[in-house]
Amino acid sequence: MRxxxxxxxxxxxxxxxxxxxxxxxxxxxxxxxxxxxxxxxxWIGPDSRTTVIEVWDARTGGAWRYTNTNCDGDVQTFFGxxxxxxxxxxxxxxxxxxxxxxVSLETVTFEALPGGRTRLSATSLVDxxxxxxxxxxxxxxxxMREGYAKLDALxxxxx
Amino acid sequence: xxxxxxxVFSALADPxxxxxxxxxxxxxxxxxxxxxxxxxxxxxxxKHLKVLEGSGLVTRSRDAQRRPxxxxxxxxxxMTKWIERYREQAESRYRRLDSVLADLADEESSRKKAx
Numbered sequence: 001m002r003x004x005x006x007x008x009x010x011x012x013x014x015x016x017x018x019x020x021x022x023x024x025x026x027x028x029x030x031x032x033x034x035x036x037x038x039x040x041x042x043w044i045g046p047d048s049r050t051t052v053i054e055v056w057d058a059r060t061g062g063a064w065r066y067t068n069t070n071c072d073g074d075v076q077t078f079f080g081x082x083x084x085x086x087x088x089x090x091x092x093x094x095x096x097x098x099x100x101x102x103v104s105l106e107t108v109t110f111e112a113l114p115g116g117r118t119r120l121s122a123t124s125l126v127d128x129x130x131x132x133x134x135x136x137x138x139x140x141x142x143x144m145r146e147g148y149a150k151l152d153a154l155x156x157x158x159x
Numbered sequence: 160x161x162x163x164x165x166x167v168f169s170a171l172a173d174p175x176x177x178x179x180x181x182x183x184x185x186x187x188x189x190x191x192x193x194x195x196x197x198x199x200x201x202x203x204x205x206k207h208l209k210v211l212e213g214s215g216l217v218t219r220s221r222d223a224q225r226r227p228x229x230x231x232x233x234x235x236x237x238m239t240k241w242i243e244r245y246r247e248q249a250e251s252r253y254r255r256l257d258s259v260l261a262d263l264a265d266e267e268s269s270r271k272k273a274x
Contacts, residue, residue, distance in 0.1 A: 005250055006246055006249045006250040006253055007246075008245065008246040008249065017245070019246070019249050021249070021250075021253045023253075023256070023257065023260060024257070024260070024261075025260035025263070025264065029260055029263055029264070030256075030260065032263070033256055033259055033260060033263070039259055039263070042255070042259050043252065043255035043256040043258075043259045044252065044255075045251070045252055045255055046248070046251070046252070047251075047255070098185065099186075120253075
């Protein structure tokens with residue numbers, strides 16, 4: 001049975017986030033979409049932003065850096081190193097330019113499943129619970145705007 | 160709905176206050192920093208902050224001179240929502256990856272046909 005949706009686990013008292021997802025592609029293809037800069041830039045997104053790869057050396061000990069620009073010209077930078085790259089497994093450091101002292105350690109594994117499919121498991125180990133929460137909170141921005149637009153409508157109707 | 164929850168909801172019913180909260184999700188900020196992107200006076204921002212403080216959503220430290228505003232995210236138990244939002248973001252990222260992988264498979268099969 002295919003897991004259609006990403007599953008997430010955030011242990012409350014550990015600075016950890018785990019995500020798992022299955023893909024209809026081979027481990028080699030899924031990993032290539034993580035190491036080939038042209039492919040990577042096509043999906044890392046979000047849709048509303050343009051990704052430009054500035055530094056990319058997807059080998060053990062290599063470095064990476066990309067920027068993310070939205071239509072208002074707001075630029076976000078992300079950078080880190082490729083600590084380990086080998087078939088089936090990658091470990092990278094990840095830093096958001098807006099919080100340059102913060103760093104997380106990201107390990108992604110690509111596990112072969114029957115039928116030429118792949119299970120991707122990604123673990124982010126953040127350097128503090130606060131850092132972990134900041135990462136989780138970063139997902140809130142867009143959603144809050146959408147969510148509260150609905151709340152606005154609800155409150156306008158009710159009062 | 161208990162009183163605190165309704166205070167939180169009505170505090171968040173205002174777009175400027177929502178922007179302030181979104182801004183505070185990144186880091187603590189002073190009133191001046193919060194006012195900067197808005198075309199309103201410091202006094203107006205202070206008023207909005209009073210409403211947010213009243214709802215328990217934000218606090219301001221008494222000791223520090225800058226008196227930065229701090230988001231009390233646990234007040235409305237956002238953790239679960241954050242996690243779900245984060246998961247949804249990851250899911251939409253992986254859906255884009257799905258389509259990149261589908262393209263990749265197409266490219267590979269057409270290359271095989273060509274040779």
